[in-house]
Every structure is written in C-alpha cells, then in structure tokens.
Amino acid sequence: MAVRGVRFGGTSRGAEAPGAAPASFDAPALLRAAASCQGDPGPVLALLRVADGTPPVPGAGSTARLWELLASVAAADLTAARAVEPHLDAAAILAQAGVPWPSGTAWGVFAAESPDARLEGTDDGGAWRLDGDKPWCSLAAELDHAVVTAHVPGGRRAFAVDLRQPGVAAHPAPWASRGLSRVPSGPLSFAGVPARPVGGTDWYLRRDGFAWGGIGVAACWFGGAVGLFRTLERSAHRREPDQLAQAWLGEAERLLDSAAAVLLRAADAVDAGTAGWVEAHRARGHVASVCARMLAICGEAMGPGPLAFDEEHARRAADLTVYIRQHHGARDDAGLGRLVAARPADGTEGSW
Template identity: 60%
Template sequence: MSLGWDLIDSLVEAAQECHGEPSPLLELLRTSAQDPPIPGRGQTLGLWELLATLGSIDLVAARAVEPHLDAAAILAQAGIRWTPGTSWGVFAAEGQRKLAATAPAEPSASWNLAGEKPWCSLAGTLDHAVVTAHVPGGRRAFSVDLKQPGVSPHAGTWTSHGLHRIPSEAVSFDQVPATPVGATDWYLDRPGFAVGGVAVAACWFGGAVGIFRTLFAAAQAREPDQLALAWLGEADRLLAAGATALHVAAQSADAGTLDWVTAQRVRGLVAGICERLITLAGQSLGPAPLGFDHSHAQRIADLGIYLRQHHAARDDAALGTLLLEASGSTDKGIGPW
C-alpha cells in the first residue's frame, strides 16, 4: 500500500486494538496534516487494499475510515480544499422524511438545511459531513459542520448488535447553514460516485477475508475431513474471484472508465461472496465460534448489517435496467456479452 499517507500504519495498528470502538480511528484521522489520498489518481488499488485490510481486522475500523476517504474524494472532485484536523462522514441515504435545502436570498448568505436525514452514521461524533438534500430540480450535496446548533442526532435508537458502536440514526436539521458541493444532481452524476460505491465493497471483502482466516485456522488446528477441505477450497476460490474483480475495477477507476454498471457488478459479486462465506463458516465451524469466539461472532454480526448497504435483488434489477438502457443493448438479442 504505497499511498504516501502518514496514517496507514497507525490506522492498521488502531484497528487491531480498537475492539469495535471507532473513536481511536476517528482521533487518528483528525491528527493528519496531510490531505487524505484520493481514488482515481493511480493509487485506487492501494486505497482499497487499506480498507480491506482494516475490514479483515475489525469492520468497525473500515466503516469509520471509508466515509472519511469518500468525503475527501467528493470535496476534491468539487474543487474544495480539504480541512486538516477534521473527521468526516457522507450522509446520502433517503427516507420517508426529506431533507430540503433553501437557497440564500442574497449571494453572500448561506444555504440552510431543514428536515430529517436517515442513516447518518456517527453523526454525534464526527466534525463534518457531505450531506445530500432536496433542491428545486433534484438533489444537491452540501458540506455541513455537524457541531453547529440545529444539528440533532436521534441518539439512542440504534439497537443493532452488528456495528453496534457505529450508530446510524436519523438526524434532524433546523435551518443549519451549509455550503454547496457541486451543482444540482452533480453528486449522483459525477464519475467518482461509482468509485465510492466499490470502495464500500472493498470493506465487505475485508470482512470476508477475516472469516476465511477463521476457517483456515480451524482447518490447521485438526485433521480436516473432506467437507472441511471442500468448504475451505470454495472460500479461497470465491475470495480469489472477488480480489480479481476489485483489482480490475481499481485499474478502471484510475483510467477514468469505472461506470455504475461495473460498480454494480463488483458490489453484487462481493456481497454474494460475503454471504456465502458467512454460510460456509456456519456449516464448517458449527455453533461454537458464534457462541464462544467474540471476534468471530462480532465479525459475522458486523458484516451481516454492513452488507445491507447492498440491496440484493433490487440492485440486480437496477443493473438490469442499466444494461437495457446501454447503447449496445438496442440490437435484438445482443447485450454486453
């Protein structure tokens, strides 16, 4: 991971010692005087390897670092300078209640956010976030100081056993000043949107690697039977496929050609690999690690909820729609393959 970032070794060490607590990772992110590394500039593979490494150790560590790096990439793509000494998130999910942005009456005034935003991970802990809100004609991203009056996380509603210390609760905004990041709909239309989507899959992949290591250690600890060998071999084969897909996607990101079709393929592939490894671990190891091995049980729980950022068949349906809309699929019977 030759990223030239001063935090790499410290982040890996913090992941090894955090035991599911994100605060040591967030404090480290605040200490760096360097701009975070940005994907799509020749070092995407190294960035995703870092996220996967953190995820293989503790998924909470990856879950804390990935949005910080995503926010840095979004701001860089919008031409906005990074603010050292801060921790960042990205709040872009939608719910039944809407967050709206009101344009300033005068050019020198601020935009204001009002409403509710769901799934705002660590909103009560982070310093800043890139937040999407509804504006006339679409949605727009904004940079928001989360320490301002009027930002009210709905603390105490997060009950998940997975990623328990990464509360992803709703946040209410009451006329909170915000700075635009890009034009209307730029956030979703920008090339980096697909790159950020695959970065999340790199975190999932790291969780699957952690499960594989438990399988491998169990096979080493006693004479494995044919079924244990078959499960281990299948897990290795799946991880090799996922690693190859991520590697190729990283090359596409650096070449500026990674589109949402590719991102959906990689995310779906990695999500399926992770779900299969969760099943393999249960079949191969039985209930004992889930009942008595805290690290393994926590990893299974963390990965289970983290994977729900992939919407299963709905994301496959979205991919199918993209394939039919692509120019090459207009000829009858001829598609991307």
C-alpha cells in the same frame, strides 16, 4: 506491531499492511488502530483527526491500493471500516468538486432518504442553510463535519456542513442488531444551519465518483470476508482437516480470489476513467454474494462454537451480516440489467 494487510493480486493476503496511501496518510498506524479497536470506532476517529495532508482518493492512479487499505482495515475490524470509509469518501467528494480538504477533522457522508424525513436546502442570497431531518446518519454525534444531501429547487444538492455548530442535533435510534452496535445511525435534525454547496444540483448523484464510492464500500465487505477466512483457516490448522473441511476451505479460497479479481479490474477501470454503474453493480453484487456464502461456509465448517465463544469472530459475523445489507440484492441486479438492456442490440457492443 505488524498488521496483516489485504492485497487483490497474488498470494499476499498475509503480507504486511499495503502502503496504500501517501506518506502524509499513515496507513500502518490506521491498521494498528483498527486491529486494537475491538468494535469501538473511537481510536480510529481520533487517528483520522490528527492525520496530516489530504487523504487518498480513487481515480488518482492508485485506486487498487486505496481499496486494499479499506479492505485491510475491514479485515481487522468492520466497525473501524465503517468509520474510515465515509471519511475517505467525503475526501473524494470534496476533491471531485474542487473543495480544499480541511485537515484535523473526521467526516461522514449522509445521503440516505426516507419517506419520514426530509432535509431542505435554502439559498438566502448566496448563503445556504439547511432545515429538516436526515435519516441514517452513522456516527454523527462523534464526527466534526459531513457531506450531506438536501432537497433544493430542481433536485438534490450536496453540502459540506460543520456538525458542531448550533442548530445541528443528533438523535438516538433503537438498534436491536448485535452487528455494528457501536455505529449509531440515528437521524440528524438541522435548524437554519449554514452549509457550503458542493457541486451543483444533482451533481452528487450524476458524478462518476458516486459509483466509485459504492465499489469502495464493497472493498470493505471483501475485507470482512477475508477476516472470516483467516478464522476458518486457523480452525482448519488446529486439527487434521477431513475432506469436507478441505472442501469448505478450498471454496472459500476460490471465492475470495474471484472477488479480489473483480475489485482489481474495477480499480483499473476507475483509474482509466471508464468505470461507471455497470462496473459498480458487478463488483458490489459479486462481493456481496461472496460475503454471504463466506458467512454460510464458516457456520457449516466451524459450527456454533466460534459464534458463541469467540468474541472477535462473533462480532465480525454480525457486523458483516448488517454491512452487506447496503447491497439491495435483486433490486441492484435489476439496475444492472437495465443498464445492460439499454446497450445497442446490433451485436457490436455487449459484455461478452
């Protein structure tokens, strides 16, 4: 089965799935699983478990192709992307820390914090253990391992932990949204659970790869917007489009092209070793804005029908609405503004 891939350059959003991964990572099979999962992450997780070799990681010279793969998965199904993206992020984190990748496993990354939950890491003579609670652990009950951040003396530290061992318990959480409804994101509790340190104290937050991972999430958002565009384009072909329909389609094309250019530029900066949080905030903010506008365009252009009667479109719209809330809007723009304002004011440096 041919699966439409996503590319950031040219006019190939309808091309065959991009070869974004080494031969040991079967990108076409992954895209086929994403296209058939219909909001169920199970088939994608099963495929990740049987994948041979080390997953592709950003910063290794093919970051654009890697993010095209994420976008392609997301264009097929955003729930699939919510399973694949943290798995690949975990692989990148371990690679950046020099930790070997254990094949045959499905991974998550749990780094969220909450005033109502706290996870502590304790060093018992070189043998670390985790105790406490971690919020927002998506798909935790269905995963094998995770990179988890915990509080340690002097800051926070990342740990690789086997989620199948005694002392780990995933708790259900009420989920009112129709978006990402098959991605349970309740808390995990740990009771004296052995864990392996990944990097030193605060390394997880200070490494360049933290920003790179954030752009990878934006690539998934972009893929969701491409999926919306495909539905919008099919709708325009079903009848002779009037000027308004043409205007909406043209705006959507323009928005996707600009977002693809931003992601491609960020990918090049990652591979050049020059990408940090300025690039991440730019890319994430722009892509999130494009996604929000794409959701609005589809509603205006197609009316309530697809949201009411088209299961795939309704699920994609609901999923993307929830997913882009990982961007914090004006707060993230304020973070970008602080970085810009901190640059020298002597006229020798600046964005423009």
